[in-house]
Amino acid sequence: MSWQTVIGLELHIQLHTRSKLFCGSPNAFGGAPNSRAGEVDSALPGTLPVINREAVGMAVQLGLALGAEINRTSVFVRKNYFYPDLPKNYQISQLQEPVFGAGTVEVPMPDGGTLSVRINHAHLEEDAGRLVHDVFAERSAVDLNRAGVPLIEVVSEPDMHSPEEAVAYARALHRIVRYLGICSGNLSRGELRCDANVSVRPDPEAPLGTRTELKNINSFRFIGRAIEIEAARQLRILKSGGEVAPQTLLFDPDRDIVQPMREKDTESDYRYFPDPDLLPVYVDDDWLEELRSGMPAPQDEVIRRYEEEFGLTDQVARQVAADVHSMDYFDRVRTLCGDAALAGNWMAGALTGALHRDGLELERCPMPAETLGELLRTLVQGGISSSAAKKIFESLWSEPGSVDERIDRLGLRALTDSDALKDAVEAVIAGNPGQVEQYRAGRTKVLGYLIGQVMQATGGTADAKTVNRLMRERLDQPGGDPQS
């Protein structure tokens, strides 16, 4: 027998909207517990949900990117179950008329091939809050900051047959939602979470085996590992003639095992019914067109254009074209400074470094594109040196302000005034007669030393190219003593 593992994934993707799915509370990560829980998210009596059109728009854009059937009319339902992280004790979700239906994800595989994974449908729903068990002795606390954050749940067909394929699919979808700018994609913050349905059958022609569901996996590595463990477990049972029980499991990465969820967490009858507080959402032609035209060109096209048109290296181009936010930032910086390659390099270098260091995403970047553009324009025009630009960048990063003001405050304006620079060159020549002599004797390597002396004397504000030119001119002048 040629056993086959069959895997379908449900990916829960937090949409990066400004506000929550059904009210105006801000949608963001972290913050003091319940600081972003308003009267609607807290389900106070009398409060009502109102759909966030931005979230619907993002969901529709994902559907368009996956070539899916967009349901022009989608309906919200109440999914009834009691849990303290769900203050209404029902979740507003979608069932029979979700935001989009069948589509496809083309998954690039490590071997260079492509795997087509069919999408069954995707539905919009609200995220729950979270329970905190370790703050108060013998009591649990509820943090509702996450309650009501929009989620799109993308449900695939069981088209994957190995942990590697499942992980590649999850990564492909992750890349798509990041690129569209609809999800920040930070798995460790739960912005993308995965449920995996796993079954095993004796051969690819056999009917599907009984499946189990692995819940709430929050890293790509764990998706692969959890499926690997579960498939092996099922295989062992089936090979020994046993039967796989349909159950819901949790992967415990610390112990590297899967184990059944507690029974009461798997209530089965959700008593779904259409939410009478919400009207069906209708996506008309105009809105659909507006959403379509607001989507970026396919990522591969953009990367190729960046390389060919702007001379970005492949690595920089990929980084800059990671998502719409980054592309937009790049466009603004490059237009302002007039040097696309420089803009790309700075984004991929200093900017990315600083964002990583502070654990920020580009959308929350403390430095506006206009500031970086202005800084780089000054650099291109020779108003500051490269090393000065780095210092000013760091300063503006930690304390936002205007580029001009900061150059002056730090005293880093380039000495383009050639009289002042000439004086500095003269002083170095006068102070280093030995090196001057060596240079003139043909040992031109000492030029670097002499230039370095000028740079040091000017505190790094001098433009190295100009110093180089002045120094050569001066040294190459016939007729010896500088002072004469």
Added chain:
Amino acid sequence: MQLARSLRQGETTSEALTEAALTRARAAQDDLNAFVTLCPDEALAEARSVDAERAAGAALGPLAGVPMAHKDLFCTEGIRTTCGSRMLDNFIPPYDAHVVERVKAARMPVIGKLNMDEFAMGSSNENSYYGAVHNPWDLRCSPGGSSGGSAAAVAAGIVPGATGTDTGGSIRQPAALCNLLGIKPSYGRVSRYGMVAFASSLDQGGVLTRNAEDAAALLQVIAGHDARDATCINAPVPDYLAELRTPLEGVRIGLPDFGDGHAIAPAYRELLEACIEQLRSLGAETVSVQLPNADLGIAIYYVIAPAEASANLARYDGVHYGHRCENPADLQDLYRRSRSEGFGEEVRRRIMVGAHVLARGFYDAYYLQAQKCRRLVLRDYQSAFTRCDVILTPTVRAPAFRLGEKLTDDPTDLYLEDLYTVGANLAGLPGLSMPVGFVDGLPVGVQLIGRALEEGRILSLAHRYQQHTDWHLRTPPGFSGDGA
């Protein structure tokens, strides 16, 4: 409006009116039990501030300074809102309902919060944690429900007007039993935001007053669009007072031909006929219309309303706010005991009925079937309104009944109180009840149902009728307050 005129002409002050209303409220509390909470400080402060502004010549709205009261399911910031339930006995909302905001903006001092059937479930006001309300016309009798406190307070002359809510007849039935005009506007005419939900697709806020003119003025205050309620209609609000003057000539009044199940006592029938005759003499025409599915109304209502309620009331779980049981053993115990203790018997019954009709295996037979029948009811009205402009029916089956009389083992007897009124809720149409005389010394009413958003038309009919009759001017003996 009479009080508003006196205020404008400087014959009295808002402070005097408000003080008098509070005095009457306190004096009548033992007899009527109409109020759950009085707010003398807030009301008098607002009254004084209106008086000061009027003295300074400020432009004020037509009802500025006229005292009123809210049914205790409209959330009032800083003032507890109990919904007639032990569950919310300690609940102080941090926000105002839209209706409350509008009344504040109209500068009407709110003297208190009115008793009601728990979560608006009931037709006798006996399902209140704060005890039954008594009918000012006969203290042994029920004022009707669920807006029984509102009806009793207005009928007793404590305030000239009050808000109420109507899910199956909860404004119109008590209005009929207390000799008042009560109007339930079209579904979506008044925002439900901040109105504690019973059955979302049926609930609608409205007003109870002595006469059509007052109702028009007060409805003007609370009607209109609110973006926080997705089901609220975004259409201009007509000038209801101006529409009162619309002539009756040519208005076609539809008289439905009900079956035997709808029989009323001969004395009530005579009053109904006299009312029709009066309207004819004022120029209206009558036509007979069919509402073939009217007999289904109660059955449909008692599936849909509990279904929606079962989810709407799930949030009262002892976790986030409201009643919490002592020393819960675990989460299930916390849920079970908090809800069993916090909710009264009728509320528990309806939650169970609602959960049942939504359960897997029963949904199609009950909930889905009820929704289909609801569309038939709507179609009946639509077809009737091609032949007439207004439909006239009895409001109730009989005048006020004795308190305790219907507290039997079979709650369905009381459910029949909604027989004539549920249709307007199921179809989302505006309906009012107006006084048309007395049976055995107790008032009864006639119901006028209009096309969607034609509140002005049914109010103008009532106004014309009241200009030629004096039923609405009669006040209960012993309650001759001047809140008119």
